[in-house]
Amino acid sequence: MTEFVAAADAGSLKGPGALAADASGPARSVGSREQHLGALFEAVLTRGPLSRRDAARVTGLSAASVTKLVKPMITHGYLVENLREAGVPGRPQIPLQVDAGRHHAVGIKLMEGEIVGVVADLHAEIQSSHRMRYSDTSPAGVVDAIEEMAGVLLSRTAVDRSRLLGIGIGLGGHVNATTGMVVHSPLLGWRDVPLRRLVAERMNLPVVIENDVNTLAVSEQWFGAGSSFASFALVTIGIGVGCALVLDGQLWRGVSGAAGEFGHMVVDPDGPPCHCGKRGCLEAVVGDTAIAAAMSAAVGRRITKVSQVVSQAHAGDPDARAVFTQAGVALGRAIAALLNLLNPPLVILSGEGMTASDLFIDALRAELARDAFSSTATDCTVLVRPLPDETWARGAAATMLRHGVLRSLGALTGQVEA
Amino acid sequence: MTEFVAAADAGSLKGPGALAADASGPARSVGSREQHLGALFEAVLTRGPLSRRDAARVTGLSAASVTKLVKPMITHGYLVENLREAGVPGRPQIPLQVDAGRHHAVGIKLMEGEIVGVVADLHAEIQSSHRMRYSDTSPAGVVDAIEEMAGVLLSRTAVDRSRLLGIGIGLGGHVNATTGMVVHSPLLGWRDVPLRRLVAERMNLPVVIENDVNTLAVSEQWFGAGSSFASFALVTIGIGVGCALVLDGQLWRGVSGAAGEFGHMVVDPDGPPCHCGKRGCLEAVVGDTAIAAAMSAAVGRRITKVSQVVSQAHAGDPDARAVFTQAGVALGRAIAALLNLLNPPLVILSGEGMTASDLFIDALRAELARDAFSSTATDCTVLVRPLPDETWARGAAATMLRHGVLRSLGALTGQVEA
DNA sequence: CGCTGTTGATTCACGTTGTCAAGCAATCTG
DNA sequence: CAGATTGCTTGACAACGTGAATCAACAGCG
Numbered sequence: 069m070t071e072f073v074a075a076a077d078a079g080s081l082k083g084p085g086a087l088a089a090d091a092s093g094p095a096r097s098v099g100s101r102e103q104h105l106g107a108l109f110e111a112v113l114t115r116g117p118l119s120r121r122d123a124a125r126v127t128g129l130s131a132a133s134v135t136k137l138v139k140p141m142i143t144h145g146y147l148v149e150n151l152r153e154a155g156v157p158g159r160p161q162i163p164l165q166v167d168a169g170r171h172h173a174v175g176i177k178l179m180e181g182e183i184v185g186v187v188a189d190l191h192a193e194i195q196s197s198h199r200m201r202y203s204d205t206s207p208a209g210v211v212d213a214i215e216e217m218a219g220v221l222l223s224r225t226a227v228d229r230s231r232l233l234g235i236g237i238g239l240g241g242h243v244n245a246t247t248g249m250v251v252h253s254p255l256l257g258w259r260d261v262p263l264r265r266l267v268a269e270r271m272n273l274p275v276v277i278e279n280d281v282n283t284l285a286v287s288e289q290w291f292g293a294g295s296s297f298a299s300f301a302l303v304t305i306g307i308g309v310g311c312a313l314v315l316d317g318q319l320w321r322g323v324s325g326a327a328g329e330f331g332h333m334v335v336d337p338d339g340p341p342c343h344c345g346k347r348g349c350l351e352a353v354v355g356d357t358a359i360a361a362a363m364s365a366a367v368g369r370r371i372t373k374v375s376q377v378v379s380q381a382h383a384g385d386p387d388a389r390a391v392f393t394q395a396g397v398a399l400g401r402a403i404a405a406l407l408n409l410l411n412p413p414l415v416i417l418s419g420e421g422m423t424a425s426d427l428f429i430d431a432l433r434a435e436l437a438r439d440a441f442s443s444t445a446t447d448c449t450v451l452v453r454p455l456p457d458e459t460w461a462r463g464a465a466a467t468m469l470r471h472g473v474l475r476s477l478g479a480l481t482g483q484v485e486a
Numbered sequence: 487m488t489e490f491v492a493a494a495d496a497g498s499l500k501g502p503g504a505l506a507a508d509a510s511g512p513a514r515s516v517g518s519r520e521q522h523l524g525a526l527f528e529a530v531l532t533r534g535p536l537s538r539r540d541a542a543r544v545t546g547l548s549a550a551s552v553t554k555l556v557k558p559m560i561t562h563g564y565l566v567e568n569l570r571e572a573g574v575p576g577r578p579q580i581p582l583q584v585d586a587g588r589h590h591a592v593g594i595k596l597m598e599g600e601i602v603g604v605v606a607d608l609h610a611e612i613q614s615s616h617r618m619r620y621s622d623t624s625p626a627g628v629v630d631a632i633e634e635m636a637g638v639l640l641s642r643t644a645v646d647r648s649r650l651l652g653i654g655i656g657l658g659g660h661v662n663a664t665t666g667m668v669v670h671s672p673l674l675g676w677r678d679v680p681l682r683r684l685v686a687e688r689m690n691l692p693v694v695i696e697n698d699v700n701t702l703a704v705s706e707q708w709f710g711a712g713s714s715f716a717s718f719a720l721v722t723i724g725i726g727v728g729c730a731l732v733l734d735g736q737l738w739r740g741v742s743g744a745a746g747e748f749g750h751m752v753v754d755p756d757g758p759p760c761h762c763g764k765r766g767c768l769e770a771v772v773g774d775t776a777i778a779a780a781m782s783a784a785v786g787r788r789i790t791k792v793s794q795v796v797s798q799a800h801a802g803d804p805d806a807r808a809v810f811t812q813a814g815v816a817l818g819r820a821i822a823a824l825l826n827l828l829n830p831p832l833v834i835l836s837g838e839g840m841t842a843s844d845l846f847i848d849a850l851r852a853e854l855a856r857d858a859f860s861s862t863a864t865d866c867t868v869l870v871r872p873l874p875d876e877t878w879a880r881g882a883a884a885t886m887l888r889h890g891v892l893r894s895l896g897a898l899t900g901q902v903e904a
Numbered sequence: 905c906g907c908t909g910t911t912g913a914t915t916c917a918c919g920t921t922g923t924c925a926a927g928c929a930a931t932c933t934g
Numbered sequence: 935c936a937g938a939t940t941g942c943t944t945g946a947c948a949a950c951g952t953g954a955a956t957c958a959a960c961a962g963c964g
Contacts, residue, residue: 100950101949101950101951104950119912119913120912120913121913129951130951131912131914131952132913132914132915132916132951132952132953132954133950133951133952135913135914135915136914136950136951152959152960154960154961155960155961156910156911156960156961157909157910157911157960157961157962158909158911158912158959158960159910159913159957159958159959160911160912160959160960161911161912162912242859242860242861251860251861252860252861299741311827313827313828315733316736318734320733322828322830322862323717323829323830324829324860324861324862324865325829326826326829326859326861326862327827328827328829329826329827329859329862330826330827332857332859333823333827334753334819334822334823334857335755336754336755337753337819338756344859345856346857401752401755404752405751405752405823406827408748408751409729409731409746409747409748409751409824410731410738410740410745411739411741411742411743411744411745412740438763438764439750439764441660441744441750441762442660442669442670442742442744442747443670443742443744444740444742444747447741447742447744448741481949518921519921522921522922537941537942538941539940539941539942547922547923548922548923548924549941549943550923550924550943550944551922551923552942553942553943553944554943570930572930572931572932573931573932574931574932574940575931575932575933575939575940576931576932576938576939576940576941577929577930577931577939577941577942578930578940578941579941579942580941580942899920
């Protein structure tokens with residue numbers, strides 16, 4: 069039983085965007101050694117190869133401290149020294165890199181009837197990926213599917229089990245990462261299922277479970293657009309609408325892990341009914357089925373596939389275009405509410421719905437500019453990043469890697485290494 | 487020129503709710519001495535008289551450290567020792583208290599045509615308060631009014647100027663506390679006015695400016711309902727609708743200080759027009775003028791005062807009651823959006839509009855329960871706290887006190903005190 | 905080819921800080 | 935007036951980051 073108890077706590081180290089580097093004051097460093105180890109590791113991981121001196125600049129530590137901190141990280145194989153690169157006068161820098169091959173994790177995204185899984189290394193580079201369908205949505209059935217998935221992935225990749233940090237699982241709904249419980253998953257029809265424990269016991273590996281949008285946010289924070297921002301919001305559009313928040317370098321989960329339920333914000337009390345029982349939820353206006361339904365209503369015949377609406381819109385069909393414009397307005401309105409409430413410096417738009425972003429991004433941006441209070445819209449960068457399912461699964465792996473590595477890094481505290 | 491440059495930074499110390507007290511692990515303390523001084527001070531300030539041992543428990547520090555940290559705080563007059571209280575076996579505890587009379591601050595709330603000001607001590611106990619009208623809304627005119635207000639307040643209270651930490655000013659709109667600029671104030675018709683500098687130069691005192699709802703949040707965090715929560719949201723209803731967020735013990739201001747603009751969330755795209763140019767903003771549905779307007783429409787004659795609608799509703803008038811019910815539903819919907827997005831453990835409802843909370847709180851709570859996703863509503867305490875203008879001004883004073891004291895506490899670092 | 909300048913990495917003594925363990929202090933109980 | 939009990943204080947100690955000095959490894963140049 070290798071259950072991963074302090075999963076959520078291990079993630080409490082500040083993310084890359086939150087690194088110091090302000091270079092003010094008498095360089096009085098604050099924080100524990102464990103924090104410094106984590107910051108250093110993250111700096112090297114996300115800012116590519118970095119010399120000790122540059123790492124010192126990025127983290128705000130002194131060069132002397134970096135040397136001392138790096139030493140055990142090298143002897144324990146977390147970091148490796150690259151070949152020196154000369155060219156400029158002076159002693160050449162020794163580029164430090166994360167030993168990407170040293171740690172791997174399995175990342176899994178659970179979807180409706182389908183699972184996507186990847187094996188990723190520490191750079192979140194995908195080693196292999198696999199996709200399979202499943203039909204038994206009972207906890208046991210899902211655990212079976214996960215076991216099968218992990219088996220396939222690991223047989224395909226020559227990853228030593230000792231180098232496998234564990235399994236990260238992302239799924240929609242209310243997931244409490246701290247307790248490892250799936251509190252409520254409309255997708256699977258679950259309530260209070262201890263999924264982390266179930267999978268950990270079956271696989272005898274550390275397991276982390278997390279809301280799927282959160283896993284994507286972790287991935288973006290470490291390796292994506294969020295790496296240079298301390299805070300950002302990630303909004304995903306697809307079958308549902310999701311949202312994850314990274315505030316001051318930390319994933320914001322809320323008291324009970326239910327933060328980020330953006331899709332059921334009511335944007336129009338007289339709007340179409342939502343599967344949650346209300347009317348005019350954002351999801352019921354801009355989700356995949358909503359797009360199809362709106363198009364059906366417009367043309368007077370039943371359309372079930374979004375892809376159809378997309379191609380018609382691309383062909384210039386005014387009805388189809390209007391459907392997307394409306395969705396863009398609604399989405400813009402909801403994101404404006406988010407901007408006005410939290411005033412983040414960055415919003416990333418993702419999810420499979422974003423592959424057709426050209427059809428509504430203009431309406432979205434216009435609405436954003438209209439609805440935003442004061443400078444909340446102009447002070448915010450809005451990025452569109454359509455990402456495939458594999459990236460989500462990679463995010464789940466990244467979440468596991470992050471927890472696992474930062475945790476094992478903590479074990480280095482107190483060891484001065486002769 | 488005693489401008490208070492690092493005002494916002496001084497507030498970055500974690501608030502009372504965020505204190506450790508988890509008592510897990512090998513008691514390895516994390517953080518700088520300055521942080522510990524701040525945490526200790528806050529613990530004693532907000533948790534009332536506290537013995538060293540209890541303070542150690544609350545902050546998570548060792549008893550030895552508390553003794554060492556407390557010593558300079560006593561010699562410098564921040565804390566005082568109370569008389570011992572015996573009664574139980576063992577050496578009696580020595581209750582520590584904040585020397586409330588040692589530090590004072592002026593707190594000012596700017597409203598439309600009116601200023602409310604108070605002098606408060608370190609317990610945020612109001613020593614004297616004053617209310618006056620002003621008509622010149624130019625920066626110079628407002629600074630004049632503030633000067634007059636401060637003069638009246640200080641002449642009424644026998645507070646030594648050396649014990650006056652400074653002036654805290656709260657006003658609605660987009661206030662950037664870090665830069666000290668009023669970025670945009672619809673109330674005063676200002677854009678980019680360096681109010682902090684103007685007042686600081688005139689008064690030759692440290693000055694802190696902050697969004698008025700944020701000042702109230704600071705006050706609630708230190709002395710009110712928020713003192714036992716690490717995170718909470720504060721929503722105020724009155725002429726406008728405001729919101730402040732305390733996340734993990736820190737006031738969340740956003741990138742440019744514009745976070746918390748809750749009032750212009752669109753709750754009904756076909757709703758009444760808002761002064762901001764959009765339709766159906768929350769403020770345009772539940773604000774004071776909106777209530778009056780809705781009542782006017784219902785009864786077919788012009789009603790301008792909310793108080794009239796309130797008394798009619800209390801008298802049982804069905805139209806008036808319906809107006810409030812509708813407002814409650816809209817507010818509940820908006821707060822549900824906040825709950826779903828951030829999943830906070832506590833929401834405090836305040837503002838003068840809350841004096842009539844009995845008329846709409848049931849509708850609000852019902853809508854909240856309906857709209858909330860999963861357990862976000864049940865995991866959240868909703869408190870109603872109608873607070874008078876003086877409490878807001880007190881909040882402004884508390885904001886100044888907090889910044890000033892934590893800042894001067896920082897000066898104790900490195901002094902071991904013989 | 906060796907000297908010098910330059911810049912990165914390392915070492916070491918030092919100051920700061922929190923903790924543990926032990927001792928001291930002040931009360932109650934019998 | 936002894937224990938017993940509980941809170942406060944002290945001192946040795948270890949962990950940790952830093953500054954200053956030193957070492958290391960290169961380029962450029964005569």
